[in-house]
Amino acid sequence: MRRARRMKAAALLLAGSMALAACASDEPESGSGGGGGGGAAAEELKIGLAYDAIGRGDRSFNDSAFAGAEAAIAEFGGEYREVTPNEDGSDRAELLAQLAEQGYNPVIAVGFAYDEIIADVAADFPDTTFAQVDGSFELPDGTSKGDNVTGLIFAAEQGSFLAGVAAALKSETGRIGFVGGVDVPLIQTFQAGYEAGATTVNPNIAVDVQYISPAGDFSGFNDPARAQILAQGMYSGGADIVFQVAGGSGTGVFQAAAAAGARAIGVDSDQYQTVDDPALQAVIMTSMLKRVDNAVTAFVGSFVDGNVEGGTDLLYDLESDGVGLATTGGFIDDIQGEIDGYRQQIIDGDIEVPTTP
Amino acid sequence: MNRLRRTGLALLGPVLAILVALVVSGIVIALIGEDPFGALRVVADLGDTPSQQTQSIVVILNRAVPLFLAGLAVSIAFRMGLFNIGVEGQYRLATILAAAVGAAVTLPGPLHVLLIVVVAMVVGALWAGIVGVLKVTRGVSEVISSIMLNFVALGTASFLLTGPLRGSAEGQSIVTTETIPESGWFPSLNGLLTGLGLAEPRSELYGFLLVAAVVGILLSVLLKRTRFGFDLRATGLSPSAARASGVDASGMVVKTMLLSGAVAGLIGLPELLGEAHEFGTEFTAGLGFLGIAVALLGRNSPLGIAVAALLFAFLDRAALPLQFADIPSSVVTIIQGTIVLAVVIANEIARRLALRSAERAGSSAAAPPPDGNGGGGGDSPTGDGPDGGRRAATPVAGEQQGAQA
Numbered sequence: 001m002r003r004a005r006r007m008k009a010a011a012l013l014l015a016g017s018m019a020l021a022a023c024a025s026d027e028p029e030s031g032s033g034g035g036g037g038g039g040a041a042a043e044e045l046k047i048g049l050a051y052d053a054i055g056r057g058d059r060s061f062n063d064s065a066f067a068g069a070e071a072a073i074a075e076f077g078g079e080y081r082e083v084t085p086n087e088d089g090s091d092r093a094e095l096l097a098q099l100a101e102q103g104y105n106p107v108i109a110v111g112f113a114y115d116e117i118i119a120d121v122a123a124d125f126p127d128t129t130f131a132q133v134d135g136s137f138e139l140p141d142g143t144s145k146g147d148n149v150t151g152l153i154f155a156a157e158q159g160s161f162l163a164g165v166a167a168a169l170k171s172e173t174g175r176i177g178f179v180g181g182v183d184v185p186l187i188q189t190f191q192a193g194y195e196a197g198a199t200t201v202n203p204n205i206a207v208d209v210q211y212i213s214p215a216g217d218f219s220g221f222n223d224p225a226r227a228q229i230l231a232q233g234m235y236s237g238g239a240d241i242v243f244q245v246a247g248g249s250g251t252g253v254f255q256a257a258a259a260a261g262a263r264a265i266g267v268d269s270d271q272y273q274t275v276d277d278p279a280l281q282a283v284i285m286t287s288m289l290k291r292v293d294n295a296v297t298a299f300v301g302s303f304v305d306g307n308v309e310g311g312t313d314l315l316y317d318l319e320s321d322g323v324g325l326a327t328t329g330g331f332i333d334d335i336q337g338e339i340d341g342y343r344q345q346i347i348d349g350d351i352e353v354p355t356t357p
Numbered sequence: 358m359n360r361l362r363r364t365g366l367a368l369l370g371p372v373l374a375i376l377v378a379l380v381v382s383g384i385v386i387a388l389i390g391e392d393p394f395g396a397l398r399v400v401a402d403l404g405d406t407p408s409q410q411t412q413s414i415v416v417i418l419n420r421a422v423p424l425f426l427a428g429l430a431v432s433i434a435f436r437m438g439l440f441n442i443g444v445e446g447q448y449r450l451a452t453i454l455a456a457a458v459g460a461a462v463t464l465p466g467p468l469h470v471l472l473i474v475v476v477a478m479v480v481g482a483l484w485a486g487i488v489g490v491l492k493v494t495r496g497v498s499e500v501i502s503s504i505m506l507n508f509v510a511l512g513t514a515s516f517l518l519t520g521p522l523r524g525s526a527e528g529q530s531i532v533t534t535e536t537i538p539e540s541g542w543f544p545s546l547n548g549l550l551t552g553l554g555l556a557e558p559r560s561e562l563y564g565f566l567l568v569a570a571v572v573g574i575l576l577s578v579l580l581k582r583t584r585f586g587f588d589l590r591a592t593g594l595s596p597s598a599a600r601a602s603g604v605d606a607s608g609m610v611v612k613t614m615l616l617s618g619a620v621a622g623l624i625g626l627p628e629l630l631g632e633a634h635e636f637g638t639e640f641t642a643g644l645g646f647l648g649i650a651v652a653l654l655g656r657n658s659p660l661g662i663a664v665a666a667l668l669f670a671f672l673d674r675a676a677l678p679l680q681f682a683d684i685p686s687s688v689v690t691i692i693q694g695t696i697v698l699a700v701v702i703a704n705e706i707a708r709r710l711a712l713r714s715a716e717r718a719g720s721s722a723a724a725p726p727p728d729g730n731g732g733g734g735g736d737s738p739t740g741d742g743p744d745g746g747r748r749a750a751t752p753v754a755g756e757q758q759g760a761q762a
Binding site for chain 1: 409416420515518519525527529530531640642673674676678
């Protein structure tokens with residue numbers, strides 16, 4: 001009886017701590033950035049920004065979208081409202097709907113997870129202008145999400161191709177790695193471009209590919225510990241450069257690289273600048289930039305000018321500098337010429353980069 | 358009088374816990390420089406216009422239904438002293454297979470829905486049954502095996518989704534199964550809302566709410582008014598005493614896990630039948646783990662779990678308005694977390710109070726046996742069980758095997 005009770009107490013504690021762990025997402029406070037002049041209250045720009053899981057503070061994708069909105073406010077004045085979905089993402093539709101309901105316009109959804117949701121909400125709020133980062137204006141079956149929806153999409157495979165080129169040129173062991181956050185098609189386009197770039201430079205190169213979590217389990221974007229273990233395995237297996245496309249898990253790869261004295265490639269933002277730790281900075285050879293910030297600023301700009309067409313996609317690729325490689329730190333300056341050569345070949349269409357591995 | 362006091366003591370725990378959680382959360386909010394009372398107002402404010410208010414109610418109910426089912430699934434095992442941590446895996450696997458079967462067939466409306474429900478329950482039950490069988494035949498702790506099976510279930514579900522059961526085209530960002538045809542959709546209850554004179558909400562209220570309510574009532578009856586329920590609760594309170602009085606412990610373990618898994622299989626269905634109509638990479642995850650917290654808060658009684666699920670859903674809804682009020686939505690998770698921790702502590706305090714008052718009553722009157730159950734299960738099976746008297750006199754033949762295993 002006594003033992004049973006102790007078991008019970010222990011299990012209650014266990015369950016309690018599990019529930020707590022499930023609640024432990026670290027959501028940064030949202031702030032309403034007033035700023036700039038603006039003009040009459042009725043015309044004032046009110047940007048609604050709905051993040052993907054984790055929200056601000058991922059030093060990557062969501063932060064980049066925020067930087068874009070911030071730049072737009074600095075330029076055009078007005079205010080913004082940022083909201084983050086709950087842990088399991090079940091309130092995404094409410095985020096968009098309430099932003100629209102409270103008069104935020106344009107409303108920008110960050111992440112492919114808003115695909116069908118934005119279609120539903122946009123139909124309910126025909127007078128609000130919507131944009132989706134990483135999502136086409138079309139649903140998978142080809143129907144439009146609405147005339148008030150613009151897709152902001154990125155040729156991630158092109159930038160990743162250059163990351164693969166840089167990794168292959170810099171690798172001394174002839175073995176490189178790729179750590180993806182979640183095994184979903186969007187992340188696979190990074191992998192496809194990376195592999196294609198690496199094998200174009202060195203057909204014999206070995207590319208280790210690992211994903212942190214399988215499709216359907218989004219914990220991989222927020223699990224630095226597992227990212228670190230995967231990267232450790234790659235480094236000790238002989239890889240000397242690992243490209244991480246893992247959102248909030250990416251710091252784990254950098255830590256593994258620092259411990260192994262090897263190097264890593266960042267993603268989305270110029271992560272040399274976004275990590276605070278000098279020890280980690282030293283291992284970030286380059287970052288595959290996905291200029292979500294530019295896309296968001298440009299979209300808000302055309303909204304202010306009244307030039308948003310809606311029902312279209314805006315493609316950000318190498319040609320429009322929507323994707324590319326960061327050079328901060330100077331680690332890839334010596335191979336910049338070769339990288340630029342490949343870049344030009346992709347822009348000219350001489351190299352066709354695959355989107356599936 | 359005695360009964361009144363017992364109910365009072367049973368309520369004392371959760372109410373105390375919620376109060377403590379509110380105070381702790383208030384301190385945390387004050388520490389980060391926000392106004393605790395302002396935050397509380399935001400949490401309690403359902404909206405300005407009637408349609409916003411109805412929408413808030415729909416959001417709360419739609420969230421509460423799966424949480425209620427998850428809490429029920431966990432509590433069934435809890436009542437027997439088993440920890441089914443595997444509810445997460447059970448419902449994920451059940452939902453994807455039910456979605457696939459539902460998409461593969463066309464049947465007249467109610468039959469189609471019934472088929473999907475049955476498939477989900479069977480899959481959930483079988484998956485949980487593995488845990489029970491392992492425990493009975495090999496002595497594997499159900500905590501370990503059910504946690505392990507979560508990983509297997511999630512991996513299997515992911516493999517099925519991206520492999521044989523994939524319904525969406527290659528290369529799409531969101532991978533889903535085939536869509537269930539309309540005959541397999543569960544109608545929404547919005548008609549009921551507007552019939553009650555409420556404004557039309559933006560979203561649809563899950564019709565599965567009714568099914569969940571029926572399941573809750575059935576389980577309540579099963580646990581309180583049947584021999585099976587009595588055996589289950591008795592085994593949970595004292596396995597050795599139950600075995601000595603002739604309960605087939607091994608059989609009960611397997612049956613309880615099957616039942617718990619069958620209910621777990623239902624968790625994904627409100628969303629599957631009411632809104633998504635397909636299982637995919639964006640399908641709500643983590644409900645199984647939340648169910649543990651809900652069951653704890655609800656003290657394992659179906660009514661308590663319903664209240665706990667509503668409370669959690671009510672707090673979850675506030676995550677968004679709080680962000681609009683410039684207060685971090687983590688406030689919600691802090692409140693929920695402290696409630697769960699406080700419940701654990703408050704239950705223990707309430708249990709000791711009950712024990713002490715029972716002892717006092719026992720020593721002064723020397724009539725009723727001490728009731729040490731005040732904190733554990735919500736209500737006491739020792740005194741007024743439906744067939745409490747008969748148990749002791751019926752030795753069961755299967756007991757011998759049970760003891761060996």
